Amino acid sequence: xxxxxxxxxxxxxxxxxxxxxxxxxxxxxxxxxxxxxxxxxxxxxxxxxxxxxxxxxxxxxxxxxxxxxxxxxxxxxxxxxxxxxxxxxxxxxxxxxxxxxxxxxxxxxxxxxxxxxxxxxxxxxxxxxxxxxxxxxxxxxxxxxxxxxxxxxxxxxxxxxxxxxxxxxxxxxxxxxxxxxxxxxxxxxxxxxxxxxxxxxxxxxxxxxxxxxxxxxxxxxxxxxxxxxxxx
Amino acid sequence: xxxxxxxxxxxxxxxxxxxxxxxxxxxxxxxxxxxxxxxxxxxxxxxxxxxxxxxxxxxxxxxxxxxxxxxxxxxxxxxxxxxxxxxxxxxxxxxxxxxxxxxxxxx
Numbered sequence: 001x002x003x004x005x006x007x008x009x010x011x012x013x014x015x016x017x018x019x020x021x022x023x024x025x026x027x028x029x030x031x032x033x034x035x036x037x038x039x040x041x042x043x044x045x046x047x048x049x050x051x052x053x054x055x056x057x058x059x060x061x062x063x064x065x066x067x068x069x070x071x072x073x074x075x076x077x078x079x080x081x082x083x084x085x086x087x088x089x090x091x092x093x094x095x096x097x098x099x100x101x102x103x104x105x106x107x108x109x110x111x112x113x114x115x116x117x118x119x120x121x122x123x124x125x126x127x128x129x130x131x132x133x134x135x136x137x138x139x140x141x142x143x144x145x146x147x148x149x150x151x152x153x154x155x156x157x158x159x160x161x162x163x164x165x166x167x168x169x170x171x172x173x174x175x176x177x178x179x180x181x182x183x184x185x186x187x188x189x190x191x192x193x194x195x196x197x198x199x200x201x202x203x204x205x206x207x208x209x210x211x212x213x214x215x216x217x218x219x220x221x222x223x224x225x226x227x228x229x230x231x232x
Numbered sequence: 233x234x235x236x237x238x239x240x241x242x243x244x245x246x247x248x249x250x251x252x253x254x255x256x257x258x259x260x261x262x263x264x265x266x267x268x269x270x271x272x273x274x275x276x277x278x279x280x281x282x283x284x285x286x287x288x289x290x291x292x293x294x295x296x297x298x299x300x301x302x303x304x305x306x307x308x309x310x311x312x313x314x315x316x317x318x319x320x321x322x323x324x325x326x327x328x329x330x331x332x333x334x335x336x337x338x339x
Contacts, residue, residue: 006255007324010262013274078303086270087307088263 015091016168021081022216023073029209032202034062039199084224131158139201140194145185152181172215176208241330247292248323252277252285257320260295260312268308286310294319
């Protein structure tokens with residue numbers, strides 16, 4: 001079937017639709033921030049007990065978000081999205097529901113509907129994981145601040161090449177990561193260790209995703225005011 | 233197709249052949265399930281029109297309509313049955329044969 005077939009375009013529109021309201025992006029941002037907190041607090045130099053408690057709470061909340069992501073998203077969407085623009089099954093199957101946040105958004109559409117581009121998407125997931133490692137490992141192991149800037153540009157390029165067929169990639173994401181890299185180059189002290197550098201990058205990623213999700217949500221709410229339910 | 237030429241076109245599934253129903257079938261074939269509001273938005277049909285086409289498709293057993301709730305929001309979820317999926321698959325194969333037969337000379 002050619003890539004422009006109505007069935008494939010309907011599948012792609014359904015896939016885009018899942019991200020239109022910004023909620024998956026917002027949740028992924030929150031998850032990134034929680035993960036960053038749990039990594040950062042042991043390095044914050046505060047009292048040991050407080051650091052441990054904050055790290056523990058962050059880890060628990062992150063775990064909760066990870067395990068219950070489908071339910072949380074469904075709960076939010078049933079209050080915000082479905083009454084406005086309707087429900088369509090998410091672009092990942094139920095068996096993928098326990099994948100980490102962010103990765104689920106890259107995985108495949110419903111398992112019962114096998115689309116010709118299924119393998120392509122699978123490759124895209126592998127590509128994104130490879131890029132995450134390619135960005136994370138150098139920041140972790142090498143303290144050269146220029147690496148942060150390179151990682152920022154790399155992440156931005158990876159998002160563009162890896163996600164553009166699955167969801168709309170906004171300028172906030174594309175510009176945000178190079179800016180994050182630049183901020184880390186300029187403001188991050190050189191003496192902090194690998195986990196803290198990764199945590200700061202993760203925190204910046206969380207902030208970018210939250211901004212992106214919030215803008216998308218506001219735009220969605222503005223374009224789709226709540227209408228009266230009159231269906232028969 | 234059986235190879236009777238142009239007469240084979242009369243074997244096309246008339247339930248699916250109607251444009252509005254074809255749209256509905258194409259969307260539901262692409263996604264696992266969708267609700268009434270989503271289908272209405274995607275197809276651009278009126279509520280009454282969409283309702284009658286859904287009823288027709290349900291009547292012949294091509295889709296199931298389930299009334300359920302997501303939180304407090306009522307959803308009318310439509311999903312293709314196996315029969316509907318096979319019918320759409322068969323229809324698209326026949327249409328492909330019509331528009332691009334296997335022995336069509338390629339440039």
